[in-house]
Amino acid sequence: MKKLSTPAKIYLIVVFIILYAPIFYLIYYSFNSGGSMHDFESFTLEHYKAVFEDSRLLVILINTIIVALLSSLIATILGTLGAIGIVSIKNRKMRNTLLSLNNIMIVSPDVVIGASFLILFTMIGIKLGFTSVLISHVAFSIPIVVLMVLPKLLEMNPNLIDAAQDLGATKREVLTRVIVPYIQPGILAGFFMALTYSLDDFAVTFFVTGNGFSTLSVEIYSIARVGISLTINALSGLIFIVTVLIVIGYYFVTHRTRPANGGVNQ
Amino acid sequence: MRNRVAKGPLIPYIFWIVFFVIAPILLVVYYSMLDLYGNFTLDNYKNFFTPVYLKMTVTSFWYAILITFFTLLVSYPTAYFLTKTKHKHLWLMLIIIPSWINLLLKTYAFIGIFGLYGPINAVASVFGIEPQQILFTDFSFIFVAVYIFIPFMIIPIFNSLDKLNPTLVDAARDLGASPFTTFRRVIWPLTIEGVKSGIQVTFIPALSLFMITRLIAGNQVITLGTAIEQQFLVAQNWGMGSTIAVFLVLIMLASMLLTGRRAKGGRV
Numbered sequence: 001m002k003k004l005s006t007p008a009k010i011y012l013i014v015v016f017i018i019l020y021a022p023i024f025y026l027i028y029y030s031f032n033s034g035g036s037m038h039d040f041e042s043f044t045l046e047h048y049k050a051v052f053e054d055s056r057l058l059v060i061l062i063n064t065i066i067v068a069l070l071s072s073l074i075a076t077i078l079g080t081l082g083a084i085g086i087v088s089i090k091n092r093k094m095r096n097t098l099l100s101l102n103n104i105m106i107v108s109p110d111v112v113i114g115a116s117f118l119i120l121f122t123m124i125g126i127k128l129g130f131t132s133v134l135i136s137h138v139a140f141s142i143p144i145v146v147l148m149v150l151p152k153l154l155e156m157n158p159n160l161i162d163a164a165q166d167l168g169a170t171k172r173e174v175l176t177r178v179i180v181p182y183i184q185p186g187i188l189a190g191f192f193m194a195l196t197y198s199l200d201d202f203a204v205t206f207f208v209t210g211n212g213f214s215t216l217s218v219e220i221y222s223i224a225r226v227g228i229s230l231t232i233n234a235l236s237g238l239i240f241i242v243t244v245l246i247v248i249g250y251y252f253v254t255h256r257t258r259p260a261n262g263g264v265n266q
Numbered sequence: 267m268r269n270r271v272a273k274g275p276l277i278p279y280i281f282w283i284v285f286f287v288i289a290p291i292l293l294v295v296y297y298s299m300l301d302l303y304g305n306f307t308l309d310n311y312k313n314f315f316t317p318v319y320l321k322m323t324v325t326s327f328w329y330a331i332l333i334t335f336f337t338l339l340v341s342y343p344t345a346y347f348l349t350k351t352k353h354k355h356l357w358l359m360l361i362i363i364p365s366w367i368n369l370l371l372k373t374y375a376f377i378g379i380f381g382l383y384g385p386i387n388a389v390a391s392v393f394g395i396e397p398q399q400i401l402f403t404d405f406s407f408i409f410v411a412v413y414i415f416i417p418f419m420i421i422p423i424f425n426s427l428d429k430l431n432p433t434l435v436d437a438a439r440d441l442g443a444s445p446f447t448t449f450r451r452v453i454w455p456l457t458i459e460g461v462k463s464g465i466q467v468t469f470i471p472a473l474s475l476f477m478i479t480r481l482i483a484g485n486q487v488i489t490l491g492t493a494i495e496q497q498f499l500v501a502q503n504w505g506m507g508s509t510i511a512v513f514l515v516l517i518m519l520a521s522m523l524l525t526g527r528r529a530k531g532g533r534v
Binding site for chain 2: 039100
């Protein structure tokens with residue numbers, strides 16, 4: 001493989017700097033004893049202390065995490081089953097219709113999803129709050145999972161399933177022992193993608209959250225509309241550390257499985 | 267793959283499609299034909315074709331096109347160089363990390379960065395440029411939007427570049443193609459699907475942004491997204507909000523047809 005040229009390296013470095021600069025900017029000023037995001041006065045940890053003393057903020061943080069984990073998990077299960085179902089459809093027209101409907105959700109603007117779910121929940125009579133937010137997050141995560149799992153299913157050699165059935169596997173065994181292990185990387189990617197979307201979502205949540213329930217995005221929005229609060233900076237510092245730890249964990253988990261597979265191939 | 271798996275897995279999925287894809291769309295269409303008091307009317311559509319809303323639609327489009335263009339301009343080379351690095355998946359992870367940091371936090375950071383006393387103005391003043399308000403301008407709005415969308419554009423492009431068989435590039439070079447021709451005739455056509463999905467995940471959200479619009483552009487920029495939010499949550503006029511949403515969906519469908527990959531029903 002060719003090595004990267006120097007301009008290419010510089011380009012990548014600049015992109016990385018721009019991507020990370022705002023985050024480090026936030027974290028840097030989280031240590032500022034002055035009350036603003038300019039003119040660094042002196043080092044302090046008081047804003048971090050404030051995060052842990054603000055029980056309202058902590059509740060919101062926990063809510064956000066619960067919604068993200070729970071919705072991604074449900075969406076991953078439903079989406080994976082959906083993708084397997086789609087691939088098994090013989091009728092091409094039917095299959096393409098389902099795929100188009102799936103894509104509609106992906107490309108639908110957040111605002112439209114949020115507004116239409118608001119109408120839906122009001123009509124069915126689901127109270128706005130935790131339930132409505134969770135259902136919405138599951139709903140918009142499913143198509144993402146489907147799209148991540150589908151390519152893996154399509155590249156799978158159908159002979160594998162033939163072989164399993166010839167060797168006497170039941171349909172259930174084919175699913176759990178052949179298909180799922182094969183498409184596992186897709187499922188994992190789908191789960192993480194769903195997690196990303198859920199943690200990042202603002203617009204849909206903003207529409208379907210009631211007065212009592214709030215996620216981090218909605219909370220920061222209402223704070224940011226008023227002005228600057230360094231508690232938020234401290235919070236972003238904490239979130240950044242947790243995110244990096246999760247990513248490192250994810251990287252090691254996915255990398256530890258690879259040598260094992262390589263071993264089998266040799 | 268032929269039919270070898272039971273239809274069972276499809277049931278919850280179809281249930282989801284009916285309730286959360288089809289029903290919401292129908293509800294929005296239904297509400298778009300109601301006035302404030304729940305009477306049937308087409309006034310909302312008449313309203314939409316007044317200069318106020320038409321101008322807003324055009325501006326939204328223009329901003330979305332600019333945002334998508336700049337995002338692609340930054341993302342494609344980044345994705346390309348990333349696939350050439352040694353630990354490419356690690357580097358890709360590093361690109362994805364910022365997208366895991368809450369969208370609102372990043373936007374919030376820019377309120378400080380672009381502010382009157384922010385670092386940008388501090389650097390500018392070293393060169394003798396008077397501090398000026400960068401926040402609440404078109405530039406800041408587009409910059410922040412591009413910043414937000416870059417990781418989402420990089421991922422699909424990276425994946426399609428990663429799948430690209432490097433021997434094809436070698437073959438093109440061996441047959442005497444210049445780097446530019448190789449790119450134009452081999453790499454670009456083979457990664458166009460990635461670019462298309464990148465555009466899909468950028469253009470439509472860009473058209474309907476309302477959070478960045480409100481926080482970064484103040485009330486300078488009004489997009490279709492801002493208008494829907496305004497109608498639904500402030501004016502409580504769900505009818506007009508739904509009408510704008512209907513048009514947004516129509517635009518979305520049009521752009522899906524333009525960039526839609528024709529699912530080649532399993533190339534097995």
